[in-house]
Every structure is written in C-alpha cells, then in structure tokens.
Amino acid sequence: MDFTFSPEHTALRRMIREFVEAEVAPIAAELDREHKVPYEVMRKLGEIGLLGVCFPQKYGGMGAGETGYCILMEELGKVCTSTATNVGAHIGIGAMVIHLDGTPEQKEKYLTPLSRGQKIAAFGLTESNAGSDAANIRTRAVREGDSWILDGGKVYITNGGYADIITVMAVTDPALGARGGVTAFIVETDWPGFSVAREEDKMGIRGTSTAELVFEELRVPHENVLGKVGEGFVSFMKSLDMGRLTLGAACLGGAQAALDWSVRWAKRRRLFGAELAHKQSVQWMIANMATEVEALRSLVYRVAWMVDTGQPFTQLAAMCKMYGSEVASRAIDMALQIHGGLGLTRDYPIERAFRDARIAEIFEGTNEIQRIVIATNIFREHGVRIRP
Amino acid sequence: MDFTLNEEQRMFRNMFRDFAAKEIAPHAEEMDHQETLPPSILQKAANQGFLGATLPEDYFGAALDSVSYAMLIEALASASVSVAMTIASHVSLVAMSILAHGSDAQKEEWLPALAAGEVIGAFALTEPDAGSDAAALQSRAVVQGEEVVLDGVKTWVTNGATAGLFLVFARGAEGVDACLVPRDAPGLSVGYREPTLGLRSVSFNTIYLEGCRVPLANRLGAPGQGWTIAQQAQDRLALAVAAAALGVASSAIDVAAQFATERIQFGVPIGQKQAIQNYIATAVTEVEALRYLLYHAAWQADQEGLDAFDVSVVKVFGARIARSVTNWMLQVLGGYGFMEDYPMARKYRDARTLGIVGGPTELHSFRIAQHVFAGRDLEIAL
Numbered sequence: 001m002d003f004t005f006s007p008e009h010t011a012l013r014r015m016i017r018e019f020v021e022a023e024v025a026p027i028a029a030e031l032d033r034e035h036k037v038p039y040e041v042m043r044k045l046g047e048i049g050l051l052g053v054c055f056p057q058k059y060g061g062m063g064a065g066e067t068g069y070c071i072l073m074e075e076l077g078k079v080c081t082s083t084a085t086n087v088g089a090h091i092g093i094g095a096m097v098i099h100l101d102g103t104p105e106q107k108e109k110y111l112t113p114l115s116r117g118q119k120i121a122a123f124g125l126t127e128s129n130a131g132s133d134a135a136n137i138r139t140r141a142v143r144e145g146d147s148w149i150l151d152g153g154k155v156y157i158t159n160g161g162y163a164d165i166i167t168v169m170a171v172t173d174p175a176l177g178a179r180g181g182v183t184a185f186i187v188e189t190d191w192p193g194f195s196v197a198r199e200e201d202k203m204g205i206r207g208t209s210t211a212e213l214v215f216e217e218l219r220v221p222h223e224n225v226l227g228k229v230g231e232g233f234v235s236f237m238k239s240l241d242m243g244r245l246t247l248g249a250a251c252l253g254g255a256q257a258a259l260d261w262s263v264r265w266a267k268r269r270r271l272f273g274a275e276l277a278h279k280q281s282v283q284w285m286i287a288n289m290a291t292e293v294e295a296l297r298s299l300v301y302r303v304a305w306m307v308d309t310g311q312p313f314t315q316l317a318a319m320c321k322m323y324g325s326e327v328a329s330r331a332i333d334m335a336l337q338i339h340g341g342l343g344l345t346r347d348y349p350i351e352r353a354f355r356d357a358r359i360a361e362i363f364e365g366t367n368e369i370q371r372i373v374i375a376t377n378i379f380r381e382h383g384v385r386i387r388p
Numbered sequence: 389m390d391f392t393l394n395e396e397q398r399m400f401r402n403m404f405r406d407f408a409a410k411e412i413a414p415h416a417e418e419m420d421h422q423e424t425l426p427p428s429i430l431q432k433a434a435n436q437g438f439l440g441a442t443l444p445e446d447y448f449g450a451a452l453d454s455v456s457y458a459m460l461i462e463a464l465a466s467a468s469v470s471v472a473m474t475i476a477s478h479v480s481l482v483a484m485s486i487l488a489h490g491s492d493a494q495k496e497e498w499l500p501a502l503a504a505g506e507v508i509g510a511f512a513l514t515e516p517d518a519g520s521d522a523a524a525l526q527s528r529a530v531v532q533g534e535e536v537v538l539d540g541v542k543t544w545v546t547n548g549a550t551a552g553l554f555l556v557f558a559r560g561a562e563g564v565d566a567c568l569v570p571r572d573a574p575g576l577s578v579g580y581r582e583p584t585l586g587l588r589s590v591s592f593n594t595i596y597l598e599g600c601r602v603p604l605a606n607r608l609g610a611p612g613q614g615w616t617i618a619q620q621a622q623d624r625l626a627l628a629v630a631a632a633a634l635g636v637a638s639s640a641i642d643v644a645a646q647f648a649t650e651r652i653q654f655g656v657p658i659g660q661k662q663a664i665q666n667y668i669a670t671a672v673t674e675v676e677a678l679r680y681l682l683y684h685a686a687w688q689a690d691q692e693g694l695d696a697f698d699v700s701v702v703k704v705f706g707a708r709i710a711r712s713v714t715n716w717m718l719q720v721l722g723g724y725g726f727m728e729d730y731p732m733a734r735k736y737r738d739a740r741t742l743g744i745v746g747g748p749t750e751l752h753s754f755r756i757a758q759h760v761f762a763g764r765d766l767e768i769a770l
Contacts, residue, residue, distance in 0.1 A: 126723075270517075272523075272769075343744070344586070347582070366722055
C-alpha cells in the first residue's frame, strides 16, 4: 500500500492552487452576490487544460485521471463552491458521457473543444416529475429519417443557461421505459427548437446557472446519438457515478476550508479572558471536523484510485457523495457556530459556504437515493433485490 | 397538573394564527428578498396590541401572560421569523426592561409610545469585542452634572435601522449603566447594517456614540445595575427565541408534509416512503417536545418569575430543534427546498441564526452546566 500522491499529481495540485488563488478566490464573493456565472474563469481553466484534466490528451485533455480531477474539485471546493459546480457539471457529467460512450468522431467534434473550454457542457436528465425517479422522464425523441425529433423539457439543469452542448436523455420507446427505451443525445444549444425558459433563484451556489430547458421539435442528427439507441440510461448512470465521486472531492475542499477558517478564528478570538482555542466546546468541534475531513479524504482518493485502476466503484462513489456532503455540511455548520455573529454576516465567507453546502445533500442524486444505491448493492450481494 | 390552555389563551392563539396567516405570510418572501420590514406590518401588529404584548393595560399594553406571549411569537415566526424577532426584541428587550426597572416618569414617557408602535425599541449591548462577555465592555458612561455622556461603538443592534429609542449599556463609575437614548440624541449615529444569512428583514446596525448626551433622568435603574438589566432582558429574549424556533419548525413540517402528499416519485407520493415518514415523524416528535418545554418555561415565569436555567434549556433545545427540523424538512422538498421561490430555504436560513442570536448555544450550555454543578458545590468558570 502507498498513500502518497505521484510527483505529477503533486505538481498538478500546486498549479491548480496557484490558479485558484489568483483567479477564483478574488471573485468568489462577487459571483454569489451578483448571481454571476464565472465565464472568464471557465475560459481560462480551459486554456490551461484543466477542463480536460481527466480526459485523454488525444482529445485536448491532460490525462491526469480521476485522481487529477478530484484534486481540481477539492481545490476549487475550498474557495468557491459555485465555480466547482460549474466545472463539475461541465466535466463530471456533461462531457463525461461523451468521454465514456462517445464514438471517436463525437469525441473529436465535441470532447476536444469541451476539454479546451471553447465550449461548455451541461447534463440534461432531471424533469419536473423525474428527479430522484430519473427513469420517469417524459421528454420524447421520435425517429424521422436520419434525425430524431425531441419534444419536452428539463428542469434544474446546472450550466443550462449558458452551455453550448447538452447531453440529453429522451424516451425513444415508451413501452420499454428505462430498460431499453431511453436514449442519450448530444444537443447543440444553438439548434432551432432549443430554448431556456427560466433561471432559478437559489439559496446557494448563486454563481451557477440552474435553468429550465424547453425542446420543441428539436431536430438532432442520428450521428449525435450517444452510445446505443435504448441504452441511454446506462450511459448516464455511469457518468453520474463519476460525478458523485468528484462532488465528494469538492465537499472535501469545502470541509477543509471550514476547518482552516475555524482554526484561524479560534486562535485569534478572545472571550472571557482566553482565545476560543482554549474552550473545550471549540476544541471538540475542531477535533470532530478534522477527523471527518481525514476520513473523507481517504475515501475520496481511494475511490479515485479504484476508477483509475479500472475497478468497480458505484457503491463507493455513492458513499463519497453522501458522506462528503454531510461532512461538509457539518463542518461548515460548526465553523459558523465558532464564528458566532461574524458567521452570520454576508461580509464573511462562512455565510456563503453555509448556503452553498446544503445543495450537495440534494443534487446529483439526493442522499436518500445514495443510501438506496448503497443498500441495493449490499443486499444484491446477499441475493436480495431492492425496489426503490 | 393541567396542560390545557384556558379559554382566553385559546382565543388569543387563534387570533395570532389568523394575523400571521393573513397579514404576514403573504409578504414574507418579498420582505426577505428585499431585506425590509414595511412599517405598515408593524403598525397592524401594534393595532392588535402586539407591540405592547406583555405590558399592562395602564400603559396600553395587551397584558398577555407569558404562555400567550410565547404563542404570539410562535405564530409570528411560523410566517416570518424576521417579524417575530423584530417584535420580540422591541417587547422583551426594551419595553419590558423599562417596565421592570423604569421610573414612573420613564414608563409614562416611553411605554404607551412603544405599545402603540409610535416608537420602536432597540437594544444596544454587543460591541466588536464583547458579545457574551460583560467584562470586555468598552463603552463608557460618564456623569457630567445633570447629563450622562456616552462614548463607544455598539454592533448588531437589533432594530437599529428603524428604532426611535435605544437601550444602551456602557461602563459607568459603579459598573455597567443602562441608558435610554432617543434616536435624535446629539452624538448618536446609526451606521452600517449587517447583511445576514437569515432574519434578513431584521435590521442589525452598528451604532456610534460620540459624546452622546442624554439627561441623567434617562438612566434606567440604579447606577451599576445595567448588567442585571441586560441579563434579565436577554433571558426574556432567549425564551422568545425558543418560541420563534417552535414556530419556524412547526411551519416547516406543515410545508414538507403537504409537499410529501403531492410529490410523486417511483409511482407514489413520497409520503409513502419510509425515509420521508421517518424524517417527518422525528421532526414532529421533536417539535412536540419543544412545545411543552417552552410552554412550561413560560408558565413557570408567570408563577415564580423567569428561571435562568429553564431559559437556557429551552433556548439550547429550541435552536437545535429548529435547525434539525428545517434541515430535514428542506431535504423532503429536495431541489425545491433549495429554491428561493419556496419558503423552505428562508425558514432554513432563519432557523440557523437562532443558535447564535439571543446568546450562542455554547453560552447557554455553560449556564446549564453551571446550574448542575452548583448543586454539587463545584463552581465552574467560562
């Protein structure tokens, strides 16, 4: 066993950290306050190759694997959850489906500009009646000669308001449903029939676009079918597994930042004649945070290693997402408590972190769904098939 | 033992709930997003007698008993925690301090105006380096002839933006003094308003006192009595915070339970799912425990006076329950819970502040432990 990072990954982390400090940290509060998407940061991340961190060099990527991608998400998560979310939706789910199931032509045409940040991706799965119950989607795709005609819509699509390319799930055979009747398509958002209906006003991750999308007689060429017709659900689930792991990595960054802020404040703030560091209530919170952060770090990078070495990881990715989001929420909650009134003011980053953290327990599959995934995998090994 | 509400309390409760549902709830989202509290809402509350809720009728108060007052704050908070805390600060911190410690002249001058909502009260205790710690208080009160001269900076002054009267605490010759400072007193200026996570319609301002002069007759209570006045006021507020916690938590359950009957996933309303049932069952259990802990503490206050131990217990428990219940009820709503178009995100943000305002949980936990160890002859220090 060896728990050290390779020299390449260590160098990558240093490079990412420098970028994040210089380009992301100074604007994080503004993105939240002004409800702005970090277009410029996304472009720069693409220019230095980070939007293709885990994709092959052949398609404009860095080839740093899932481990490299987790490092990116962890470092972004420390400073700006919104930017991490933009990047996660772009790489981790939007472009990931193309990387996993695209043809060489599709990768050449789409993955390469996505890796370089020349195009931005989103992942179109959720509908108003199909959230956790993803198999219940209603968007229809009907074959017409060499094309498919898409009708329907998606809600709560991260990056949806400004993406150039959206990987969309649609029903191609209602009789078969999720088992063979759902297909994934690559959709370009400047095609006729595509429109953005609205942008959501959210409690946190306000530096992201969460959009409702409408498809009206949207014509998609057959060559843009991703993977095989009828196997879209399988493609998307694989991509979601990857996204869950890296969301756990972003949560690790958020939790680590909460711990760092808390330690700094506890060293400085004096109450009742001593620094908070000398108060056992505060020591307990710090000790709990630090233990959970270390447990999460080990889990995240172990699963990244499993992905990079080709081992099955679905159950562990669900654990990363579920545990990571809960560790981050707890850590940030404790950081807010340690900061007292200062933690409540919007002039200070803890308040933003608190609002940002909460969504991680909900999106990319609620933590209830993660528990179902974990329990399903466990019981399957024991011959019991769980229905959601 | 008798756990029933009397006829009058039942009537009050219905009236409070009606008021909250009709006059506050329809405006709660917008008020929160605009970070304002329209004076018309406070005026309507004043017309109902809520701004003098626990003041005697002699001063045009509604003379509510403590249980009814708790139910008022609970009902207001079920619609808007911001409105509840604005009114609770006005009543519990300012009006009731004057009633308890004021001279007849001070009561005559201020209480009818406070009850009528003509003047809103603000409580100015916290300083940049003194939140929960009295010994660290830096502001100074110096008697010069027939005047008191106040100097210092106060932060997080609740209702600071709109108040006509500030109850200011400063270090005097014999300890902490309390002073009634009208907004137009020379040398008082209202500064920065903190933008906050929750309670966004409550104003929390910095107040500057620069050679601020008020007549000596404006000193509340005896010289050096200020810290006692502040402690009693904060105990009253802490009880009101627990009532707000109950209101926000129980209203969050209402929203989530309704959602769970309407939201269909996997072919059934999500209320059919055991995870959701467990969240709701746990939340209801916690809220019912809080309800009777709170009503007991309030009832006790009317029997033998407010008990500091009871207050801390219900404050710690209330803040924890509000936090956990709004958190789980938000989870029931999933993505909808995170959207600012629905009330749950606001309830969640508001609930979180309750573990800090009215004294942080750690301070009240210390007081609980102090009480426990005092019975065992162990004196503990912060």
